[in-house]
Amino acid sequence: MSLTIKRLSKRYGTFTALSEIDLDIRTGESVGLVGLNGAGKTTLLKTIVGLIVNFEGEVLVHNRAANGREAKSHISFLPEDFSPPPYLTGYDFVSYMLRLYGRPLYRNNVDECAGTLELQQNILSKPIRTYSKGMRQKLGLMAAMLPDTDVVVLDEPLSGLDPGARMLVKDAFSALRTKGKTLFFSSHILTDLEEIADRLVIIHEGKIMLDGTPEELRSYSGRSLEDAFLNVIRPQRTSAS
Amino acid sequence: MSRIGIVSLYTLQEVRRDRLFWSLIPLMCGALALSFFMRETSIVSGEEAFNRSYIALTMLVTTAFVMLLVVSSVYREIDSKAIYMVITKPLSRYEYVFGKFIAFSIIAIAITVIFLSGALALGVGTAKSLAVHYSLFGLEQMIMIMAALTITLGLRSLPSSILGVAGFYIIGHSTKKLVDIGMQMAQEWVPLLKVFYYLFPSLSFFNAQAAVLEKGLVSWADILFPSVYAGAYLVILFLICVIDIRKRDF
Numbered sequence: 001m002s003l004t005i006k007r008l009s010k011r012y013g014t015f016t017a018l019s020e021i022d023l024d025i026r027t028g029e030s031v032g033l034v035g036l037n038g039a040g041k042t043t044l045l046k047t048i049v050g051l052i053v054n055f056e057g058e059v060l061v062h063n064r065a066a067n068g069r070e071a072k073s074h075i076s077f078l079p080e081d082f083s084p085p086p087y088l089t090g091y092d093f094v095s096y097m098l099r100l101y102g103r104p105l106y107r108n109n110v111d112e113c114a115g116t117l118e119l120q121q122n123i124l125s126k127p128i129r130t131y132s133k134g135m136r137q138k139l140g141l142m143a144a145m146l147p148d149t150d151v152v153v154l155d156e157p158l159s160g161l162d163p164g165a166r167m168l169v170k171d172a173f174s175a176l177r178t179k180g181k182t183l184f185f186s187s188h189i190l191t192d193l194e195e196i197a198d199r200l201v202i203i204h205e206g207k208i209m210l211d212g213t214p215e216e217l218r219s220y221s222g223r224s225l226e227d228a229f230l231n232v233i234r235p236q237r238t239s240a241s
Numbered sequence: 242m243s244r245i246g247i248v249s250l251y252t253l254q255e256v257r258r259d260r261l262f263w264s265l266i267p268l269m270c271g272a273l274a275l276s277f278f279m280r281e282t283s284i285v286s287g288e289e290a291f292n293r294s295y296i297a298l299t300m301l302v303t304t305a306f307v308m309l310l311v312v313s314s315v316y317r318e319i320d321s322k323a324i325y326m327v328i329t330k331p332l333s334r335y336e337y338v339f340g341k342f343i344a345f346s347i348i349a350i351a352i353t354v355i356f357l358s359g360a361l362a363l364g365v366g367t368a369k370s371l372a373v374h375y376s377l378f379g380l381e382q383m384i385m386i387m388a389a390l391t392i393t394l395g396l397r398s399l400p401s402s403i404l405g406v407a408g409f410y411i412i413g414h415s416t417k418k419l420v421d422i423g424m425q426m427a428q429e430w431v432p433l434l435k436v437f438y439y440l441f442p443s444l445s446f447f448n449a450q451a452a453v454l455e456k457g458l459v460s461w462a463d464i465l466f467p468s469v470y471a472g473a474y475l476v477i478l479f480l481i482c483v484i485d486i487r488k489r490d491f
Binding site: 032041046049050051052054055069073075076077078079080081082084085086087088092096097099100101102127136140164 | 242244253258322327328329487489490
């Protein structure tokens, strides 16, 4: 098992962000996390990668506590709305991230990865402050994919990307799946998730409402995935219709 | 290279490309020009006015510049979530703090050495007194850097962090005066005030300006106590920072 979450709860004062979450993700699985804004998606992902340390329950990465060094060496993470240090160049940033994993920078690998995401190689030599939002997101994706970790956790990885770039990123995810990597990512775009996820986890008000395949989600009498999603998180909607 | 070294290296890499970093050159020139201006316009001894201004301005410029650099750089990392990418890697949060501390200390020491060289070249004081003074000032900078890291990582707000660091500096340079006033007012409080004196940052330990200006006797032993005090204070601040950052949710 790549990721094991047992009875995970997280409270901010009186507000419960996550309530008794149980989740297992097997090695090589691609799992999409769906929920409305404020449902607890980012809190769950931050707990897995060790950014949130005050919680109840257990979060294990390859059977090791998630915030330990051993677990962290198996995980790479891309936060939502992230911006790399503006005065570093793209190469510097990728090299920084790789060296923290104890891995050297091979320019060929970086250029190949940049090519996959259609990020021009000459741009990588320029300071990040000159990049567009989409370029920064692609650079973040490169930094998450290049360390070649077993588990890749991504918070809204497709946000800020145009349709063409989204296709490229989805192809890159497919390549990661082929390599047997475990992917766990959140997104608002259900159609994108359907294409890249083996399994969907729907979270609402800090609780898991559905954990199943995209086909199982469709069975919730929805005309579209969005409709089915709303039926899952608001059961009264189904009965009313 | 250790992970602490990697954090330091890339912090230095980023800082040297930061526009704020290059504002140091006009600031240095401004400090020097103002010192010459004081020499020419002073109604008492021009030489003394120059020496006094040079030492005061170089200390002010270094402290203000380094603190602004620390606070803005760390705050930018928090605000842009770049810190998430770093601390989710297989490195401890204390390694991150220590790496940042080393990087900014290198910058502060480099600036201090430049100003010391300037002071020697301009004959602001004797070589020994200047070396002692600027060594002590270097120690003060290290305490201020650790304080700035602790405050910025703790408060995570730019205005509050700037105010917090300024407050630490002001308290640090007022502690001795406040304790002196307190001792004159109530003798029975002397033991308590002494605790207060050592517990609060007493940055007045790190100033040998009087010895430089009055050409008094200084020895390397004068650095000994401040070095021990600075070491102890740095450890305390580092522990506070690490305990806080380890227990903190991001």
